[in-house]
Amino acid sequence: MSQDIRIKKGLDIKLKGEAEKVTEDAISSNVYTLKPEDFHSIIPKLSLKVGEKLKAGQSVFYSKANQDIKFPSPVSGELVDVIRGEKRKILAFKIQADNEQQFVDFGIKDPKAMKAEEVKSHLLEAGCWPFIKQRPYDVIANPTKTPKAIFVSAYASAPLAADYDYVLEGKEKELQAAVTALSKLTEGEVHVSVGKSSSSQFAGLNNITLHKVSGPHPSGNVSTQIAKIDPINKGEVVWTVTPQDLVIIGELLLTGKFNAERVIALAGSSVKAPKYYKTKIGASIDSIVKGKLNEVSKRIISGNVLTGKAKDLKGNLGYYDNIVTVIPEGDDYEMFGWNKPVFKKISTTRALTFSWLFPNKKYDLNTNTNGEHRAFVVTGSYEEVFPLDIYPMQILKSCMYQDLDEMEKLGMYEVAPEDFALTEFICVSKQPHQEIIRKGLDLMLKEIG
Amino acid sequence: MGLKEKLHNIKEKGKGKKWAPAFGALHTFLYTPNDTTHSGGHVRAADDLKRTMTIVVLALIPCLIFGMFNTGYQHFQAFGEPVDFLSWDAFWIGFLKLLPLIIVSYVVGLGIEVLFAIIKGHEVEEGYFVTGMLVPLIVPVDIPLWMLAVAVVFGVVIGKEVFGGTGMNILNPALVIRAFLFFAYPTWMSGDKVWVTGAAERANQIIEGANLDAVSGETILGSLAQGTDLGYSVSDMFFGFIPGSVGETSTFLILLAGLFLIFTKVGSWRIMLSSVIGAIVMGLIFNSVVDFGWIQEGTKFYTLMNTPYWHHLLLGGFAFGIVFMATDPVTASQTTKGKWIYGFLIGFFSIMIRVFNPAYPEGVMLAILLMNVFAPTIDHYVVQGNVKRRLKRLKVKTA
Numbered sequence: 095m096s097q098d099i100r101i102k103k104g105l106d107i108k109l110k111g112e113a114e115k116v117t118e119d120a121i122s123s124n125v126y127t128l129k130p131e132d133f134h135s136i137i138p139k140l141s142l143k144v145g146e147k148l149k150a151g152q153s154v155f156y157s158k159a160n161q162d163i164k165f166p167s168p169v170s171g172e173l174v175d176v177i178r179g180e181k182r183k184i185l186a187f188k189i190q191a192d193n194e195q196q197f198v199d200f201g202i203k204d205p206k207a208m209k210a211e212e213v214k215s216h217l218l219e220a221g222c223w224p225f226i227k228q229r230p231y232d233v234i235a236n237p238t239k240t241p242k243a244i245f246v247s248a249y250a251s252a253p254l255a256a257d258y259d260y261v262l263e264g265k266e267k268e269l270q271a272a273v274t275a276l277s278k279l280t281e282g283e284v285h286v287s288v289g290k291s292s293s294s295q296f297a298g299l300n301n302i303t304l305h306k307v308s309g310p311h312p313s314g315n316v317s318t319q320i321a322k323i324d325p326i327n328k329g330e331v332v333w334t335v336t337p338q339d340l341v342i343i344g345e346l347l348l349t350g351k352f353n354a355e356r357v358i359a360l361a362g363s364s365v366k367a368p369k370y371y372k373t374k375i376g377a378s379i380d381s382i383v384k385g386k387l388n389e390v391s392k393r394i395i396s397g398n399v400l401t402g403k404a405k406d407l408k409g410n411l412g413y414y415d416n417i418v419t420v421i422p423e424g425d426d427y428e429m430f431g432w433n434k435p436v437f438k439k440i441s442t443t444r445a446l447t448f449s450w451l452f453p454n455k456k457y458d459l460n461t462n463t464n465g466e467h468r469a470f471v472v473t474g475s476y477e478e479v480f481p482l483d484i485y486p487m488q489i490l491k492s493c494m495y496q497d498l499d500e501m502e503k504l505g506m507y508e509v510a511p512e513d514f515a516l517t518e519f520i521c522v523s524k525q526p527h528q529e530i531i532r533k534g535l536d537l538m539l540k541e542i543g
Numbered sequence: 544m545g546l547k548e549k550l551h552n553i554k555e556k557g558k559g560k561k562w563a564p565a566f567g568a569l570h571t572f573l574y575t576p577n578d579t580t581h582s583g584g585h586v587r588a589a590d591d592l593k594r595t596m597t598i599v600v601l602a603l604i605p606c607l608i609f610g611m612f613n614t615g616y617q618h619f620q621a622f623g624e625p626v627d628f629l630s631w632d633a634f635w636i637g638f639l640k641l642l643p644l645i646i647v648s649y650v651v652g653l654g655i656e657v658l659f660a661i662i663k664g665h666e667v668e669e670g671y672f673v674t675g676m677l678v679p680l681i682v683p684v685d686i687p688l689w690m691l692a693v694a695v696v697f698g699v700v701i702g703k704e705v706f707g708g709t710g711m712n713i714l715n716p717a718l719v720i721r722a723f724l725f726f727a728y729p730t731w732m733s734g735d736k737v738w739v740t741g742a743a744e745r746a747n748q749i750i751e752g753a754n755l756d757a758v759s760g761e762t763i764l765g766s767l768a769q770g771t772d773l774g775y776s777v778s779d780m781f782f783g784f785i786p787g788s789v790g791e792t793s794t795f796l797i798l799l800a801g802l803f804l805i806f807t808k809v810g811s812w813r814i815m816l817s818s819v820i821g822a823i824v825m826g827l828i829f830n831s832v833v834d835f836g837w838i839q840e841g842t843k844f845y846t847l848m849n850t851p852y853w854h855h856l857l858l859g860g861f862a863f864g865i866v867f868m869a870t871d872p873v874t875a876s877q878t879t880k881g882k883w884i885y886g887f888l889i890g891f892f893s894i895m896i897r898v899f900n901p902a903y904p905e906g907v908m909l910a911i912l913l914m915n916v917f918a919p920t921i922d923h924y925v926v927q928g929n930v931k932r933r934l935k936r937l938k939v940k941t942a
Contacts, residue, residue, distance in 0.1 A: 464591055521588075527583060
């Protein structure tokens with residue numbers, strides 16, 4: 095049963111610096127980094143010691159809460175450093191790559207013939223489990239539970255997002271293997287959403303339910319699609335996987351190797367010639383952007399401008415990211431910026447802001463907050479960019495005063511921080527919506543589980 | 544070194560100091576700060592609270608300037624030496640009367656805001672931007688300045704700061720100020736002398752024995768409540784050539800301001816529209832009571848009940864109240880459905896209070912304050928609807 099999804103509420107943030115559909119190889123990175131912060135709520139335990147050699151796919155660390163969940167090395171080489179912060183909390187694992195790459199052989203599998211338990215243990219063993227995330231709480235899926243459905247959003251509506259149709263080109267076999275395997279893990283269906291006018295690789299696959307999505311961002315957010323297709327109720331669990339991670343899972347099944355390679359977009363107005371690059375999970379930012387940026391103060395983001403993480407040149411490509419966005423920093427004052435007419439920034443109001451006149455203009459936004467943090471004042475604006483059947487301001491406030499009962503009633507099981515990226519973007523009071531929601535989800539995870 | 548750098552250096556020096564919020568208020572007035580995003584999204588839309596508030600103040604300016612002309616015009620009119628409406632004489636009187644009110648309102652109000660910001664160590668918030676401009680427009684022009692100052696202190700401290708400042712208050716601070724004046728100094732806030740500048744002074748002179756003619760300083764509502772009709776034309780009422788609070792008289796300019804607020808998406812059109820609907824419904828009910836002959840001519844409420852329902856929209860502070868004060872997002876209902884209910888009831892109660900409370904014929908202030916109190920309750924029930932829908936979905940599933 096296919097069901098098309100069309101949303102009206104939302105906002106497309108059109109930015110300059112979209113990646114041209116040309117793929118080059120990025121410089122191969124010497125050092126690869128894994129950061130536990132990419133795997134929210136996971137407390138890492140080292141699988142091997144500093145100085146030990148390891149192959150691509152070999153476990154570097156595992157989850158303290160569930161030692162079956164392993165986190166593999168994207169490359170073969172040597173674990174050269176474990177960087178620790180306060181209270182010896184692990185911040186990063188550094189792996190020096192070998193010139194000759196060696197892979198752990200997990201064995202070629204036939205997904206059609208595999209049973210659910212086999213799929214599960216295979217994915218856990220080969221370190222592909224962290225690619226599967228769950229709702230509620232937007233954390234790595236709990237392997238002991240069975241989801242009512244699995245959702246894959248193959249439609250990227252975020253600003254400057256990498257085009258899935260392009261990066262997945264020629265990956266039909268891998269995708270098919272992955273979805274066939276995953277379909278064993280759920281009692282429901284594997285729902286895949288693609289853009290309405292796209293020529294997606296998913297269109298011809300078996301074992302999936304295809305949905306066509308149209309409308310402004312966040313139509314590509316998986317929460318939006320879940321809400322339209324099969325909303326999460328209390329006590330239910332759904333899993334989500336991104337298409338590019340499906341490719342890695344598929345390759346594992348077909349070849350027995352954990353291949354961390356992925357095509358990412360390097361985009362944003364501070365990039366000289368935005369295009370796509372082939373690199374690996376955990377590669378250093380330097381290896382991706384070196385020599386490709388304008389000479390102005392800029393912010394490098396692993397991920398898109400709404401949900402990504404700020405990185406410096408020594409930083410690394412995030413575990414789940416398929417885009418590096420670079421935009422100018424906005425650390426400058428603007429005279430009478432609060433009352434003069436605005437043409438160069440985006441606004442959903444018409445309060446002497448004129449972006450409503452130019453719906454197709456592309457903007458060169460910087461990181462300035464355009465104002466100071468305030469208490470919530472304006473009402474009714476969030477709802478215009480928020481397509482879920484949830485009261486955004488009320489749920490944010492319930493997170494702030496930590497009323498678990500109310501958070502649950504208002505729909506916390508259905509949301510992820512990224513769903514509040516747009517309300518955060520337009521927030522007149524400059525409140526940190528995503529952080530508030532993340533803290534709220536963490537509290538629920540801790541108290542309710 | 545330019546001004547920008549100089550101010551930046553002072554800001555850096557002041558970090559963590561007591562005076563930092565006071566300096567920050569001035570600094571951010573000149574320059575949007577150099578703050579960058581450090582959590583969540585990396586870009587932000589252009590609007591901040593200052594811009595939002597400025598739009599409202601901008602919308603108030605035409606009412607203010609018109610009010611200055613009208614203050615003088617009504618003064619000369621009442622004293623029997625009429626001048627042209629758009630004359631320098633008229634404007635000058637109004638300007639001299641209003642400027643001190645504006646200064647007192649802002650100096651006292653912002654002073655308290657800065658004081659609280661320093662005590663609590665946060666930035667000075669913009670809420671008083673609008674309140675400070677509203678206050679001079681909704682009080683009688685002849686109000687003594689000390690009285691205004693006392694009221695502003697009460698309104699800002701009790702109406703806002705005790706709840707935690709801008710965004711946390713339950714009642715609209717400007718209306719708290721006005722309500723305080725109304726209940727603490729009723730003779731200055733109602734009656735037939737206060738609405739035209741000079742009328743009260745003339746009355747005092749007469750009492751002291753001066754041989755002068757008494758001057759009426761009454762609003763149309765005041766006279767209607769007493770059963771008399773001053774005979775202003777509808778066009779006078781619509782364009783605002785009538786006595787009343789400074790900002791409230793010109794329904795025409797308020798209508799334009801309302802459209803501006805709706806266009807800029809700063810004011811809620813739902814609240815404005817539903818208030819008008821509410822007022823019309825109540826007005827029609829009263830009109831029908833008269834039409835059915837359930838109330839006799841000459842009885843207490845007859846004149847006001849007999850006022851055509853659409854006249855009510857033009858009279859008194861109704862238009863001003865619903866455009867500028869009912870729409871205050873902090874004290875109004877926050878949900879879309881709630882806004883319809885909230886607005887409707889404000890309109891409904893405004894006209895009801897106006898008709899049934901002849902001692903104080905302006906109902907919109909009390910109606911808004913009343914609904915401010917009930918706004919969270921309305922929202923609660925609206926949100927419960929969403930909660931129930933979610934629970935129902937679960938039950939259908941498990942059934």
